[in-house]
Amino acid sequence: MSLTSALNNVQSIFNTTGQQSSVISTNIANVGNSDYVRREASVTTSLSGAQVVSISRAQETALLAQYLQTNAKDSAQQTLVTGLESLKSLVGGNDYETSPSTYLTAFQQALQTFGTSPSSTTAAQSAVTAAQDLANSLNTASDGVQSIRAEADAEIATQVSTLNTLLSQFEAANNAVKLATSTGTDTSSALDEREKLLKQISSIVGVTSTVRDNNDMALYTSDGTVLFETIPRTVTFAPTATYVAGTEGNSIYIDGVALDAGEGSTTSASGSLQALLQLRDEIAPTFQAQLDEIAKSLVQIFSETDGSTSAPGLFVWTTASGATGATPAASDDATGIASTISVNLAVVTSEGGDATKLRDGSISGITDLNTSGDSGFSDNLDALYEALTEQRSFSSDAGLSTSQSLTDYASASIGWLEQYRSDATSASETTAAALSRSDEAYSNETGVNLDEELTLLLDIEQSYKAATKILNVIDEMFQSLLDIAS
Incomplete structure (x- = not known):
């Protein structure tokens, strides 16, 4: 993998985790809001790395x-x-x-x-x-x-x-x-x-x-x-x-x-x-x-x-x-x-x-x-x-x-x-x-669970940390190349 490809992958990770964090932050801000339906960022991978392809909504038509x-x-x-x-x-x-x-x-x-x-x-x-x-x-x-x-x-x-x-x-x-x-x-x-x-x-x-x-x-x-x-x-x-x-x-x-x-x-x-x-x-x-x-x-x-x-x-x-x-x-x-x-x-x-x-x-x-x-x-x-x-x-x-x-x-x-x-x-x-039962069933499927959102946020944090380490390695490699060139 070239340094350019690696840098593109890191950028893709930062973009993806940024969007995921934004979605989760919005979810957390609406904990307890009965009129809010949980969102989830759908992520896919390609040659360009991971990327958010859509924001899905936990819609349950039958329960509604x-x-x-x-x-x-x-x-x-x-x-x-x-x-x-x-x-x-x-x-x-x-x-x-x-x-x-x-x-x-x-x-x-x-x-x-x-x-x-x-x-x-x-x-x-x-x-x-x-x-x-x-x-x-x-x-x-x-x-x-x-x-x-x-x-x-x-x-x-x-x-x-x-x-x-x-x-x-x-x-x-x-x-x-x-x-x-x-x-x-x-x-x-x-x-x-x-x-x-x-x-x-x-x-x-x-x-x-x-x-x-x-x-x-x-x-x-x-x-x-x-x-x-x-x-x-x-x-x-x-x-x-x-x-x-x-x-x-x-x-x-x-x-x-x-x-x-x-x-x-x-x-x-x-x-x-x-x-x-x-x-x-x-x-x-x-x-x-x-x-x-x-x-x-x-x-x-x-x-x-x-x-x-x-x-x-x-x-x-x-x-x-x-x-x-x-x-x-x-x-x-x-x-x-x-x-x-x-x-x-x-x-x-x-x-x-x-x-x-x-x-x-x-x-x-x-x-x-x-x-x-x-x-x-x-x-x-x-x-x-x-x-x-x-x-x-x-x-x-x-x-x-x-x-x-x-x-x-x-x-x-x-x-x-x-x-x-x-x-x-x-x-x-x-x-x-x-x-009450109907509301609970619908809320369980579409509402925001704070524990789940915080767990996802920790996972995103790990991805961000991994991307940061890769970026540091790329930075060191670029610095070594510059030192050799000089």
């Missing part, structure tokens, strides 16, 4: 697809659990102490106490106060349900805006990947950016990807709707500012196709948007329907009749137009009645009413069951107490049994919510574990 799927499922499940926890907090948290069921039980007990002491004005006022607490709990729960729906709607609007921004950024990243691919330059940084955006998109809406010619990527939702193909598709949503019972929220459209809501406690949703739709359009309205059925039954049970006509008694309500509502029939639509139910002022002492009218059945003014004015009259109170535990018919739209007592129905409503929340929470633990 699995991560995107589990990320979308977990995002949806966690969103659903958060909404259910809000509903639970609305009715008192773990013990449901502010739920209509709890106040209905307290009212039933107060009614029983009044029935055993019908002449007691204190017992009468206690029963009326318990009735007011019950009505207030229904009002609060109903208003809270609609607030949760409004918050979900506002969050949908925010996430739709974020999704459109991410898709716009994805277009820029995708174009950068295509440009780098077509010009033969390193695509690693552009691919990292595109992949980071893809992960963020998958948490909002379930997504699948397809890589085409020139490293171009197309995105589709889980149900096959085009999300991005050369250019981003428009995601549209018209928010609704105010929600009351019966308000229907607007749909989310992706490329003109409506996005479906998730279903079930182990939700079928992929991404948070479908879970928010499920909360806004399925879960909250169902719970509202249960509250309305409870309120409707209270008005019916405590209504008074003279045999030909009937009128609300202890509990009254107002219609959507603001008028005082009549006693609703079993088949009547009383959507939103839980938000307006209240205790008739005719029995509220602070409003000039007389609480003993509850005993006499004379609240509405159309009848008086205690015609003799007997202070020990308890027949009406006993009948009302029994009516709370008698079998009644309920709407099938509320998701509960259509035939049971009002007290059982109120308890079943809380049971429905708790069962839904409990099942959703268990499912969220499963999806979180699946996401």
Whole structure:
């Protein structure tokens, strides 16, 4: 080997180790960066010595697809659990102490106490106060349900805006990947950016990807709707500012196709948007329907009749137009009645009413069951107490049994919510574990291991030292030749 060839080999080693060191240094600088995929300098040897021919990226397409799927499922499940926890907090948290069921039980007990002491004005006022607490709990729960729906709607609007921004950024990243691919330059940084955006998109809406010619990527939702193909598709949503019972929220459209809501406690949703739709359009309205059925039954049970006509008694309500509502029939639509139910002022002492009218059945003014004015009259109170535990018919739209007592129905409503929340929470633990395993598997294949990188750096250092020794020998040989020439 001539001195010139040896010198060229040394130069090649220096160039190669320099590039390798640069790649490894970049890897080490990104330890812990979940959006960075490890690079590796591919080295080959030729007559000119070792040289870096390419910078490869530890890409794992199958593991990435699995991560995107589990990320979308977990995002949806966690969103659903958060909404259910809000509903639970609305009715008192773990013990449901502010739920209509709890106040209905307290009212039933107060009614029983009044029935055993019908002449007691204190017992009468206690029963009326318990009735007011019950009505207030229904009002609060109903208003809270609609607030949760409004918050979900506002969050949908925010996430739709974020999704459109991410898709716009994805277009820029995708174009950068295509440009780098077509010009033969390193695509690693552009691919990292595109992949980071893809992960963020998958948490909002379930997504699948397809890589085409020139490293171009197309995105589709889980149900096959085009999300991005050369250019981003428009995601549209018209928010609704105010929600009351019966308000229907607007749909989310992706490329003109409506996005479906998730279903079930182990939700079928992929991404948070479908879970928010499920909360806004399925879960909250169902719970509202249960509250309305409870309120409707209270008005019916405590209504008074003279045999030909009937009128609300202890509990009254107002219609959507603001008028005082009549006693609703079993088949009547009383959507939103839980938000307006209240205790008739005719029995509220602070409003000039007389609480003993509850005993006499004379609240509405159309009848008086205690015609003799007997202070020990308890027949009406006993009948009302029994009516709370008698079998009644309920709407099938509320998701509960259509035939049971009002007290059982109120308890079943809380049971429905708790069962839904409990099942959703268990499912969220499963999806979180699946996401963690998927993330770990992907990270193990594409992430940076500091120990491995430091080991490679030591190997490069040895190559550099060897090249330095060769260079010193070449220098000595050149010096000897110069000495002979001189």
